Amino acid sequence: MRMSKVIVVTSGKGGVGKTTSTASLGAALAQGGRRVCVVDFDVGLRNLDLVMGAERRVVFDFINVAQGDAKLPQALIRDKRIDTLYLLAASQTRDKDALTTEGVERVIGELRDSFDWILCDSPAGIERGALLAMRFADQAIVVANPEVSSVRDSDRIIGLLDSKTLRAERGEPMEKQLLLTRFDPARSNSGEMLSIDDVLEILSIPLLGVIPESREILRASNIGAPVTMNASAGPARLAYLEAARRLGGETVPVAVPDEKKTFFTRLFGRRAA
Amino acid sequence: MSLFGFLKSRSSAPVARERLQILLAHERVALGPRDLVTILRDELLATIARHIAFDPEKLTVKMDRTDAMSTLEIEVEIPSDKIATGASRLGTAAQASAA
Numbered sequence: 001m002r003m004s005k006v007i008v009v010t011s012g013k014g015g016v017g018k019t020t021s022t023a024s025l026g027a028a029l030a031q032g033g034r035r036v037c038v039v040d041f042d043v044g045l046r047n048l049d050l051v052m053g054a055e056r057r058v059v060f061d062f063i064n065v066a067q068g069d070a071k072l073p074q075a076l077i078r079d080k081r082i083d084t085l086y087l088l089a090a091s092q093t094r095d096k097d098a099l100t101t102e103g104v105e106r107v108i109g110e111l112r113d114s115f116d117w118i119l120c121d122s123p124a125g126i127e128r129g130a131l132l133a134m135r136f137a138d139q140a141i142v143v144a145n146p147e148v149s150s151v152r153d154s155d156r157i158i159g160l161l162d163s164k165t166l167r168a169e170r171g172e173p174m175e176k177q178l179l180l181t182r183f184d185p186a187r188s189n190s191g192e193m194l195s196i197d198d199v200l201e202i203l204s205i206p207l208l209g210v211i212p213e214s215r216e217i218l219r220a221s222n223i224g225a226p227v228t229m230n231a232s233a234g235p236a237r238l239a240y241l242e243a244a245r246r247l248g249g250e251t252v253p254v255a256v257p258d259e260k261k262t263f264f265t266r267l268f269g270r271r272a273a
Numbered sequence: 274m275s276l277f278g279f280l281k282s283r284s285s286a287p288v289a290r291e292r293l294q295i296l297l298a299h300e301r302v303a304l305g306p307r308d309l310v311t312i313l314r315d316e317l318l319a320t321i322a323r324h325i326a327f328d329p330e331k332l333t334v335k336m337d338r339t340d341a342m343s344t345l346e347i348e349v350e351i352p353s354d355k356i357a358t359g360a361s362r363l364g365t366a367a368q369a370s371a372a
Contacts, residue, residue: 148293151293152293152296159301188286191284191286192286195286202293
């Protein structure tokens with residue numbers, strides 16, 4: 001029996017980087033040789049397939065498997081670059097109520113049998129889809145931007161993780177970690193943007209990582225290759241790789257880009273002026 | 274004027290932090306006990322429905338919290354004819370004139 005971990009990547013607010021983070025962390029974990037499956041829960045608005053560069057390879061999806069119309073191995077799409085990385089796509093055509101709690105439970109159970117890591121990419125919002133994505137998770141990654149509406153929605157999601165998940169209902173603790181994305185050190189230093197400490201103090205959950213605002217991210221989604229697959233050593237790629245190591249239990253200090261003289265500042269200084 | 278505006282825009286993060294702290298302190302209290310209100314609402318619905326046929330949407334349960342005290346407000350809107358039916362089913366004298 002594998003020691004599999006089911007992790008929900010969630011945020012409440014849309015557009016903060018859930019799908020990008022799911023793909024980037026999934027690829028980073030799989031590079032270490034562990035079997036990883038990234039699962040798209042955004043029924044009707046799937047995008048993980050696109051970010052993973054597998055949009056033309058989807059034949060069967062999560063709902064087909066959940067409803068028993070296809071077997072799990074038929075629906076799993078193996079990544080062409082990392083052979084321990086798999087994708088289970090969401091349906092693009094079915095409506096969002098097509099997933100049932102029982103169906104999701106069964107599919108997650110089957111995934112646990114053959115994967116070390118199962119990363120569930122949650123839809124935005126606090127509706128059924130988001131609740132199903134977190135329902136059977138062992139732990140959660142809360143993705144937030146250093147921005148008021150994102151932080152408020154993250155607080156709300158933390159409340160739901162502590163009340164609506166199976167773990168919460170059983171009275172077991174739900175481990176939650178913050179992944180702060182689109183962080184701009186220069187703007188934070190100049191008092192224009194919430195600092196990492198501000199967000200940590202407000203949300204009171206441990207920090208998984210800080211992903212700097214970076215051009216690499218858009219480029220990665222443009223070409224359908226998660227930033228962690230890229231050979232170049234950009235700051236966002238390094239930040240995701242380190243976050244993945246922390247997720248794997250390693251102690252890696254969070255390299256918070258410091259004032260003025262770091263290369264982060266040189267990179268972002270122009271924009272912050 | 275322009276210098277003032279410049280300084281103001283540069284130090285907006287502390288304002289964001291303070292607004293969030295105040296807002297979330299409030300929302301955590303307001304949204305936290307929502308489950309309790311939901312539980313109360315469900316149990317009240319079940320209890321009332323045993324005796325009176327009524328529209329579940331006409332039941333409102335509200336909990337308000339202030340520093341000094343909390344109040345639970347329950348409002349049930351029932352058509353007068355349903356009171357009569359319910360009352361007669363309970364075997365008491367029907368008061369067709371019930372408000």
